[in-house]
Amino acid sequence: MDPVTVPELTTALVRAGDQGTDGTAWQALAQLVRAWAGEAATGTGAGAVTGPAASATGPATGRPVTGPAAFAGGPDIAPDAASDTAAPPPGPVAALDAAERSPGDRERAGALAAALIRHAATRPRLRRELALWARPAAPRDTGRTAAAGNVLQGAARVAGPVVQARDIHGDVHLHAPPPPVADRPVPRQLLPVPRHFTDREDELAALESLREDAARAAEGAPLRVVISGPAGIGKTALTSRWLRRAAGEFPDGQLYADLRGHSAADGPARPGDVLGQFLRALGVRHLPAELDEQTALWRSTTADLRIAVMLDNALSAAQVRPLLPASPASLVAVTSRRRLSGLVVDGAAFQQLGALAQQAAVDLLTRQVGVQRVRREPEAARRVAALCAGLPLAVSVAAARLAARPRQPLAVMAGALGPDGPGRLANLSAEGEQAVRTALDESYRGLPPEAARGYRRLGVLPVPVFDGAVVAAACAVSRTAAERVLDELVEVHLVEDLSPDPEDGTERYRFHDLVRAHAADLAGREDTPADRRDTVRRVVERYLATATEAERLLTPGHRTLRRDYAFPPEEGFPFTDSRSALNWLDRERLHLMAVLRTAVECEWHATAWQLVDAMWPLFLRLRPYDLWTEAHFLGLRAAERDGDPAAESRMLTSGGAGLRNAGRHDEAVEWFGRALAGARRDGDRRAESQALHGIGQSRRLAGRLEEAASHFTRALAIRESIGYRRGAALTRLCLGDTALADGRAAEAVPLLTEARSQLLAVDDLYDAARALALLARAHTRAHADPGTAERLLRQALGEFRATGSVHWQARTLEFLGETAEEAGDPTRAAGSYEESLALYAPVSPEDAGRLRGRLRGLDPAGPGGR
Numbered sequence: 001m002d003p004v005t006v007p008e009l010t011t012a013l014v015r016a017g018d019q020g021t022d023g024t025a026w027q028a029l030a031q032l033v034r035a036w037a038g039e040a041a042t043g044t045g046a047g048a049v050t051g052p053a054a055s056a057t058g059p060a061t062g063r064p065v066t067g068p069a070a071f072a073g074g075p076d077i078a079p080d081a082a083s084d085t086a087a088p089p090p091g092p093v094a095a096l097d098a099a100e101r102s103p104g105d106r107e108r109a110g111a112l113a114a115a116l117i118r119h120a121a122t123r124p125r126l127r128r129e130l131a132l133w134a135r136p137a138a139p140r141d142t143g144r145t146a147a148a149g150n151v152l153q154g155a156a157r158v159a160g161p162v163v164q165a166r167d168i169h170g171d172v173h174l175h176a177p178p179p180p181v182a183d184r185p186v187p188r189q190l191l192p193v194p195r196h197f198t199d200r201e202d203e204l205a206a207l208e209s210l211r212e213d214a215a216r217a218a219e220g221a222p223l224r225v226v227i228s229g230p231a232g233i234g235k236t237a238l239t240s241r242w243l244r245r246a247a248g249e250f251p252d253g254q255l256y257a258d259l260r261g262h263s264a265a266d267g268p269a270r271p272g273d274v275l276g277q278f279l280r281a282l283g284v285r286h287l288p289a290e291l292d293e294q295t296a297l298w299r300s301t302t303a304d305l306r307i308a309v310m311l312d313n314a315l316s317a318a319q320v321r322p323l324l325p326a327s328p329a330s331l332v333a334v335t336s337r338r339r340l341s342g343l344v345v346d347g348a349a350f351q352q353l354g355a356l357a358q359q360a361a362v363d364l365l366t367r368q369v370g371v372q373r374v375r376r377e378p379e380a381a382r383r384v385a386a387l388c389a390g391l392p393l394a395v396s397v398a399a400a401r402l403a404a405r406p407r408q409p410l411a412v413m414a415g416a417l418g419p420d421g422p423g424r425l426a427n428l429s430a431e432g433e434q435a436v437r438t439a440l441d442e443s444y445r446g447l448p449p450e451a452a453r454g455y456r457r458l459g460v461l462p463v464p465v466f467d468g469a470v471v472a473a474a475c476a477v478s479r480t481a482a483e484r485v486l487d488e489l490v491e492v493h494l495v496e497d498l499s500p501d502p503e504d505g506t507e508r509y510r511f512h513d514l515v516r517a518h519a520a521d522l523a524g525r526e527d528t529p530a531d532r533r534d535t536v537r538r539v540v541e542r543y544l545a546t547a548t549e550a551e552r553l554l555t556p557g558h559r560t561l562r563r564d565y566a567f568p569p570e571e572g573f574p575f576t577d578s579r580s581a582l583n584w585l586d587r588e589r590l591h592l593m594a595v596l597r598t599a600v601e602c603e604w605h606a607t608a609w610q611l612v613d614a615m616w617p618l619f620l621r622l623r624p625y626d627l628w629t630e631a632h633f634l635g636l637r638a639a640e641r642d643g644d645p646a647a648e649s650r651m652l653t654s655g656g657a658g659l660r661n662a663g664r665h666d667e668a669v670e671w672f673g674r675a676l677a678g679a680r681r682d683g684d685r686r687a688e689s690q691a692l693h694g695i696g697q698s699r700r701l702a703g704r705l706e707e708a709a710s711h712f713t714r715a716l717a718i719r720e721s722i723g724y725r726r727g728a729a730l731t732r733l734c735l736g737d738t739a740l741a742d743g744r745a746a747e748a749v750p751l752l753t754e755a756r757s758q759l760l761a762v763d764d765l766y767d768a769a770r771a772l773a774l775l776a777r778a779h780t781r782a783h784a785d786p787g788t789a790e791r792l793l794r795q796a797l798g799e800f801r802a803t804g805s806v807h808w809q810a811r812t813l814e815f816l817g818e819t820a821e822e823a824g825d826p827t828r829a830a831g832s833y834e835e836s837l838a839l840y841a842p843v844s845p846e847d848a849g850r851l852r853g854r855l856r857g858l859d860p861a862g863p864g865g866r
Contacts, residue, residue: 003120004131009113010106012134017103025133026103032129033096033116091115187281189256190310192499193241196367196396199360200238203353207242210349211331215249221347224324224332226314226340229353231262231514232393232436235335236312238353243308243333250331252305255281257323260464261315261336262513266594268315271295271322272626273590278309278323280586285806286844289626289662291322299326306330313513317342355390358382364392368399373410380410387417388439393493393512397439400493401446416442440518443492450477454485455494456527457535458511459519462598463591465498465510473542473569474535494519503583504574533602538567540595540607545569547592547614550581554617557726557762561613561646564606582804585618592618593627600634608638609647616654621766621805628658649675649687653694660698668698686727689718693731700734705742709735729758733771740774745781752778769799773812776819786823790816810839814851826858833858 004012016025095112102108120126207225214223227235243254257274260266275294276287282301288294302325314320314336320343324332334340339350356364362385366374374381388394402413417438444452457474458466466474472482486509489495494515498508511519523532548563553575575581585592592615599608612635619628632655639647656671676691678684696711712735719728736751752775759768776792779785793816800808817832837851 003127004117004134006110006113006117009116009130009134010110013099013109013113014104014106017099017105017109021100021103026100029133030096030100032133033092092119184283185253185281186251187253187255188247189281190243190247190254190308191236191240191256191312193244194237194396196364196399197237197241198364198367198392199356200234200241203238203351204242204245207351208246210351211246211249214331222325222328222330222332224334224343224346224348225351226334226336226343226348227351227353228336228339230391231337232391232512233353233355234392235353237392239310239312239333239335243310243331246308246331250306250308252307253282254308254310256310256312258312258464258510259314259319260513261313261319261338263313263464263516266462266464268319271319273593274311274323276624276626277590286623287626289629294626295322298323302327302330308333311335314338314340316340317346321346356392356395357390358385361385361388361390361392361395364395365399368396369402369410373402373406377410380414383414384410384417387414391436393514394436394439396493397436397443400491401439401443404446404492413442436514437518440494440515443494444518444522446492447488450481451485451488454482455489455519456523458489458495459516459521459523460532460535461539462536462595463539465508465591467501467506467508467574469546469572469574470539470542471509473538473567476538476567478570479572501587503587504580506574534567536598536602537604537607538569540599540604540611541565541567542569543588543592543595544607544611544614546573546588547585547611549573550575550585551614551617553578553581554585554621555764555766557764558616561610561650563610579802579804582617582621585615586622589615589618589622589624589627593631596631596634600638603641605638605642606644606647609635609642609644609651611635612638613647613650613654619654619658621803623661623807625658625662629655629662632658645678645682645684646687649678649684649690652678653687653690656694656698660694660701665698665702669695672698685718685722686724689715689722689724689727689731692718693727693734696731696734696738700738700741705738708738709742712738725758726762726764729755729762729764729771730767732758733767733774736771736778737774740778740781745778748778749775749782765799766803766805769796769803769805770808772796772799773808773815777815780819780822786819789819793819806839807844810836810847813839814854817854821854821858830855830858 013029016029019025021027021030092112092115095108095115099105099108099112116126116130120130207227210225211223214221227239229235247254255278257269257277259269259274261268272291272294275291275298279287279294279298279301282305284297284301288297305325305327306329307325307327308331309323309325311320311323311332311334314334316338317340320332320334320340324346334343334348339352340348341350355361362374362381365381365385384398385395388398398413398417402408402410444455447455454471454475454477458471461470461474463470468479468482468486471486472479475482475485477485486495486507490497490509495509495511498510500507544563545565546569548560550573551558551560575584592611596608596611599611612631615631618624619631632651636648636651636655639651652671652675656668656675659665659671660668672691672694675694676688679687679691692711692715696708696715699705699711700708712731716728716731716735719731732751732755736748736755739745739748739751752771756768756771756775759765759771772792773796776789776796779792780789793812797809797812797816800812813832813836817829817836820826820832821829833851833854837848837855840847840851
């Protein structure tokens with residue numbers, strides 16, 4: 001294809017600008033410019049490929065940058081051997097910004113065209129991308145009359161859009177959504193509706209009318225509804241009932257999050273944590289570190305989904321806004337004590353929830369204490385309902401207390417709740433909380449001593465949702481005794497019984513925020529500071545012990561540093577094998593971060609860094625880069641304050657790995673450099689080898705292959721001299737990977753073969769699978785043996801599926817595509833690339849961009865030419 005010229009590109013830019021900068025053509029160009037500029041500065045994306053197919057890759061990142069930089073590989077992707085070509089000045093981005101301020105202006109379009117052509121002078125792929133953009137169609141030559149036909153033979157298959165034509169001049173552009181994520185889960189996270197839910201038919205009808213109106217709207221606008229009202233008014237129950245009734249309208253799932261807008265204990269939920277919870281529920285395993293990138297990924301993931309999202313206990317519009325899905329067929333229901341009028345700019349509708357009418361409150365009481373008792377004392381029943389201020393929570397708490405005392409007259413409860421009763425509290429806030437707090441006081445007084453003590457201790461937990469094991473740790477009792485405490489608290493409506501965990505069936509519980517505040521207040525008045533502190537520490541250490549057990553199962557070759565327990569936890573963990581251990585780490589990641597932050601706040605320095613160390617398999621396998629880096633910044637500070645050199649070294653090296661894999665190579669080298677200096681100061685040869693190995697990996701991913709090999713060679717010499725077999729095997733793996741990236745496949749084969757054998761010998765199945773996948777690629781290049789390569793790659797793919805590594809599943813599928821393409825089979829290559837893209841697309845824009853480039857670069861006669 002002939003390169004596009006400055007005049008030709010200028011004309012295309014003016015045409016696109018006349019259509020508006022929000023038009024498809026301009027947006028495609030802007031994405032292209034920023035992608036290549038981002039690649040130049042960060043060393044990620046299109047340059048990050050190996051092998052003959054490298055020329056087929058395309059732009060991958062979208063971050064505007066300035067200044068020259070080398071094109072190099074991104075995290076865990078082999079850099080291009082020619083990646084040290086200097087990038088041109090940042091003219092295209094500045095010119096694009098100027099052109100966007102005056103769309104259609106020929107002078108500014110010309111300046112942008114000239115900058116792009118200069119930038120593309122040494123970038124053949126960019127020249128091709130610009131030509132594809134500027135020439136969406138060319139005039140057809142009608143002078144040729146030769147017959148043409150299309151024939152499918154043998155096992156050939158056709159997938160995706162197809163063009164059948166005789167002659168095509170220029171290029172064909174087909175736009176289709178990315179391939180769907182295979183077996184996308186359908187989350188069903190809505191809370192159960194309380195068994196005694198009463199009335200609210202008018203409010204339900206109003207909400208349903210809003211939903212039906214939105215469904216009929218021609219423009220297909222998404223529905224956002226704020227259900228507001230005072231604490232205890234029944235917002236959560238009403239919203240759960242409404243969304244459950246409409247569940248059939250949202251076949252792609254229903255998501256739930258408690259935003260903890262009024263939680264005094266752990267504060268409002270962070271939008272990034274909630275986005276992570278939602279994306280993982282939809283099958284996305286690896287998340288970007290920054291909130292804006294997480295929000296963009298959330299919107300991309302939900303763009304075509306018919307989902308309902310319930311955001312419970314919201315504090316502000318700002319907390320809600322990043323959590324709004326992009327689909328026009330979505331519904332978001334927000335509950336809050338505030339009106340959240342700021343969401344009006346997002347198209348929200350508003351439903352104010354008031355108190356139950358007196359008869360509805362009496363009906364709710366009747367459902368829970370029985371018709372006969374209410375008939376015997378109708379006036380007392382109405383008095384109890386009135387004193388509960390029409391708040392369903394207060395009515396339910398009072399009713400539970402009455403149900404526990406079947407012979408107590410209703411009049412006694414009415415007296416206890418009255419202004420002169422013993423349950424009256426002073427200085428209570430507005431919005432009906434007085435009625436709730438008074439009812440809670442009365443219920444608390446009726447608890448047996450063991451349950452009352454448990455209620456107070458649960459009020460100071462550092463996590464919002466808990467199970468029997470956590471309760472046992474908090475209360476310093478057996479699991480059986482903890483279950484008795486929970487049964488007692490659930491019976492009197494002081495604790496909510498949630499749906500069992502979908503993975504292992506574990507029963508889960510939580511407090512209403514008012515009830516939690518009440519329990520914490522009682523703990524502050526009735527328990528000593530030492531009691532409260534010990535309660536929290538026992539729970540933190542329970543999480544430490546459980547995470548350490550998961551670490552033992554998942555990374556048996558990883559040296560475990562010391563563990564210190566003020567309260568040694570009892571045995572018994574919620575998993576027995578590596579797969580269920582990884583699932584537990586995944587489900588509990590936010591709770592683990594919560595207890596880590598608590599340990600830091602309490603200045604339990606050793607416990608803090610030990611928690612970070614125990615979470616290593618979570619970071620290694622699932623790669624939550626935001627949590628990885630945050631945890632290690634906290635862990636490093638704790639290790640320094642604890643004065644433990646081994647811990648400090650571990651935090652620097654495992655934290656450096658997180659920075660490296662997040663693409664922050666310079667910071668990673670700084671962390672590894674500090675670890676290296678400390679190891680040499682302390683004479684710790686093993687730690688020295690770990691730091692050298694880490695620097696080598698950082699240089700490898702930045703495309704500086706000679707420096708990488710030098711550091712790996714020094715690390716290998718130390719590891720072999722001290723008998724560190726697993727470490728030596730990992731370094732051999734990296735040396736083989738570096739040789740492969742440098743075009744020395746014949747040297748890579750024995751390195752990777754030995755690394756694989758040694759890793760299997762120490763039971764490191766995950767890294768052994770990595771060695772196998774790289775060995776397959778080395779065989780292809782060294783021996784031109786695609787059959788052996790495919791067999792080995794299929795074996796590696798199965799091993800990665802067994803260990804739960806989605807990232808390496810995607811990479812192995814990409815290797816399969818490269819192998820097929822090099823063997824001259826574009827159809828099979830396209831199939832493997834599409835499978836890889838389906839795994840990469842939700843989690844890694846850089847990798848997804850590279851895969852799309854591979855698909856575009858396939859032989860036009862095959863699927864890549866679609």
